[in-house]
Amino acid sequence: MKNFPNFLLILLLLNISAYSQEFDDVNCSAKSKFFKNIALSKINYPGDSSFDVKYYKLDLQVLLSPNLIKGDVRVSAAILLPELQSIYLDLNGSLNVSSVKLNNNPVSFSHANNRLTIQLDRLYAIQEIFHVDISYSGVPGSSGFGSFVFSQHNGQPVIWSLSEPYGSQDWWPCKDTPADKADSSDVLIRVPENLIAVSNGKLIDVIQHNDQTKTYIWKNSYPIANYLISLAISNYYEYKTHYNYSPTDSMPVNHYIYPENFNSYKTNLDKTIPMLDIFSEKFGEYPFIREKYGHAECGFSGGMEHQTVSSMGVFGETIIAHELAHQWFGDKVTCADWNSIWLNEGFATYSEGIFLENYYDQNRFNQFINTKMPQAKNATGSLYVTDISSVSSIFNYNRSYAKGAMVLHMLRGIAGDSLFYEILKHYHQTPHLAYNVATTQDFQLACEAVLMKPLSYFFQQWVFGSGYPKYNVYWSFSNIGPELNNITLSLTQPSGNPNPTFFTMPIQVKVTTSVGDTILNIFNDQQIQNYNLIVRGVPTQITIDPNNYILKDILVTHIESEGNSPNTFYLEQNYPNPFNSSTNVSFFLPEAENINLEIFDIQGKLIRKLLEGKFEAGIHNTKIDFSGFSAGIYFYKISTSTNFSVKKMIYIP
Numbered sequence: 001m002k003n004f005p006n007f008l009l010i011l012l013l014l015n016i017s018a019y020s021q022e023f024d025d026v027n028c029s030a031k032s033k034f035f036k037n038i039a040l041s042k043i044n045y046p047g048d049s050s051f052d053v054k055y056y057k058l059d060l061q062v063l064l065s066p067n068l069i070k071g072d073v074r075v076s077a078a079i080l081l082p083e084l085q086s087i088y089l090d091l092n093g094s095l096n097v098s099s100v101k102l103n104n105n106p107v108s109f110s111h112a113n114n115r116l117t118i119q120l121d122r123l124y125a126i127q128e129i130f131h132v133d134i135s136y137s138g139v140p141g142s143s144g145f146g147s148f149v150f151s152q153h154n155g156q157p158v159i160w161s162l163s164e165p166y167g168s169q170d171w172w173p174c175k176d177t178p179a180d181k182a183d184s185s186d187v188l189i190r191v192p193e194n195l196i197a198v199s200n201g202k203l204i205d206v207i208q209h210n211d212q213t214k215t216y217i218w219k220n221s222y223p224i225a226n227y228l229i230s231l232a233i234s235n236y237y238e239y240k241t242h243y244n245y246s247p248t249d250s251m252p253v254n255h256y257i258y259p260e261n262f263n264s265y266k267t268n269l270d271k272t273i274p275m276l277d278i279f280s281e282k283f284g285e286y287p288f289i290r291e292k293y294g295h296a297e298c299g300f301s302g303g304m305e306h307q308t309v310s311s312m313g314v315f316g317e318t319i320i321a322h323e324l325a326h327q328w329f330g331d332k333v334t335c336a337d338w339n340s341i342w343l344n345e346g347f348a349t350y351s352e353g354i355f356l357e358n359y360y361d362q363n364r365f366n367q368f369i370n371t372k373m374p375q376a377k378n379a380t381g382s383l384y385v386t387d388i389s390s391v392s393s394i395f396n397y398n399r400s401y402a403k404g405a406m407v408l409h410m411l412r413g414i415a416g417d418s419l420f421y422e423i424l425k426h427y428h429q430t431p432h433l434a435y436n437v438a439t440t441q442d443f444q445l446a447c448e449a450v451l452m453k454p455l456s457y458f459f460q461q462w463v464f465g466s467g468y469p470k471y472n473v474y475w476s477f478s479n480i481g482p483e484l485n486n487i488t489l490s491l492t493q494p495s496g497n498p499n500p501t502f503f504t505m506p507i508q509v510k511v512t513t514s515v516g517d518t519i520l521n522i523f524n525d526q527q528i529q530n531y532n533l534i535v536r537g538v539p540t541q542i543t544i545d546p547n548n549y550i551l552k553d554i555l556v557t558h559i560e561s562e563g564n565s566p567n568t569f570y571l572e573q574n575y576p577n578p579f580n581s582s583t584n585v586s587f588f589l590p591e592a593e594n595i596n597l598e599i600f601d602i603q604g605k606l607i608r609k610l611l612e613g614k615f616e617a618g619i620h621n622t623k624i625d626f627s628g629f630s631a632g633i634y635f636y637k638i639s640t641s642t643n644f645s646v647k648k649m650i651y652i653p
């Protein structure tokens with residue numbers, strides 16, 4: 001899913017150039033309107049774990065003026081526990097249940113606290129299948145991003161569902177957890193005859209009734225998570241295209257669009273086919289090839305990857321790519337719990353970049369990475385979502401989307417292109433994950449199986465830890481033979497990140513010398529680590545991570561004069577210098593010490609004490625804000641009990 005809060009959509013309309021931007025950090029008042037009715041009881045909500053869902057059938061009539069739904073839902077499931085007296089389904093209390101049948105016979109039930117409890121008529125054996133039919137009606141509830149909405153466009157009705165994460169139960173009785181997929185599902189929707197009703201899978205039939213209504217019968221023959229079952233209803237214009245997946249076979253790609261918008265969307269809608277080509281080549285064949293893909297236009301400001309038919313409020317090319325990629329990552333293999341939402345959103349977000357790279361060029365991909373990295377750096381907490389009672393926490397853009405995407409990008413840096421795509425294929429094709437659910441650990445195992453090396457360090461720090469590495473780079477070199485030089489490279493990561501305290505990563509290093517460039521691989525697994533690199537020619541420059549795979553900051557790159565090891569007390573030249581508002585100063589302490597860091601003007605008068613007290617061993621950085629100072633030359637001095645150093649800086653406001 002990708003959501004644009006409504007008030008930001010207004011901004012987007014004012015600034016069309018920002019159309020493809022994504023938004024997350026909305027202010028709290030806007031959020032509170034969007035994320036309502038989320039029960040705190042949703043923490044790790046498993047639903048009723050005494051049965052395993054096999055099949056859902058929704059047979060619903062949607063009525064307008066007044067707006068309501070009525071109909072029947074069938075749930076078929078296998079018993080998992082012995083001696084059960086009752087089972088329950090999740091269903092919003094605003095809906096009125098008129099009858100429940102168990103294997104076609106009426107049974108007693110109760111409906112309280114959004115839970116429909118159904119008495120079993122006898123003892124059932126383990127794995128015995130039962131069928132429950134629930135007749136109900138009413139006005140659906142609305143939670144999260146608006147789980148069921150009656151609205152209008154251009155004077156015409158539009159009705160849609162968007163159940164992720166906790167909204168299915170707002171409009172139909174189900175086991176409301178992504179962890180238990182049904183093997184298949186059918187959705188029958190009866191609507192006024194001037195409207196078209198769209199859902200998952202194949203349209204089997206449209207039945208005309210004599211009361212000016214029609215029933216659309218949709219059949220899905222693939223496993224499906226309850227939150228991916230959808231409906232969308234309006235006076236759609238149906239734009240039919242085809243994806244040719246072999247010289248002789250094709251699959252329908254059908255777009256259901258408001259008639260007044262079709263012309264302006266057509267260019268991007270037509271990119272769906274090349275996107276299917278690109279993703280099928282990179283990831284493996286489109287997962288629902290027996291059925292269809294398509295879009296149904298709705299009134300919300302984003303996109304939602306309903307299985308085989310994404311619901312869309314906007315039609316930018318990257319959001320089309322995002323929702324399509326979800327069909328592999330999200331729909332075919334689904335996060336087992338909302339804590340692991342990055343397995344859906346990080347993958348779909350990174351796939352936007354894969355589309356840009358392969359449809360356009362490397363330059364567009366690099367721009368994409370350069371946009372996502374600052375967002376990923378702003379992620380708070382771990383990529384693994386700890387508070388899944390909050391919808392805004394699950395769908396936090398910087399974390400679940402941008403940082404999730406950058407974790408895949410780093411994995412690509414480690415694996416190389418061809419093994420990276422092998423990992424993606426292996427992951428969604430692994431038999432117990434395909435058309436099923438996965439956790440981060442499942443994905444880690446898939447990566448390790450392809451790369452044949454342990455990756456615990458990678459997932460522990462990037463998924464379950466927080467922050468990102470900041471590197472100080474020091475280097476010097478000495479001549480060791482004809483044309484041969486030994487580079488002493490020192491990488492240090494300052495203290496301050498809570499978990500991990502420093503990052504372990506394989507890092508590429510580009511060494512530019514008088515005879516050309518060389519790329520070397522180092523493995524950085526200590527907070528302060530030295531490497532000896534032997535190169536041909538005289539080194540002139542060192543670039544850490546030249547292909548920009550790692551989410552990182554390079555704080556300082558410093559060429560040491562020979563013999564000056566970073567294992568001694570050191571005060572860095574400030575950066576930038578000269579500067580116009582603020583500048584950064586770094587210093588290195590070989591052991592924990594009491595220090596003073598002070599600024600003096602050109603007459604030697606102390607004008608500010610910056611730091612005072614005991615600091616740990618390692619690199620430390622501080623930012624100095626000069627607003628209010630007059631232009632000129634200043635000195636900064638660090639002193640310890642045994643040492644001091646002074647450097648000059650120039651302030652030009």
Ligand SMILES: [Zn+2]
Binds near residue numbers: 001326348
């Ligand atoms: Zn998404």
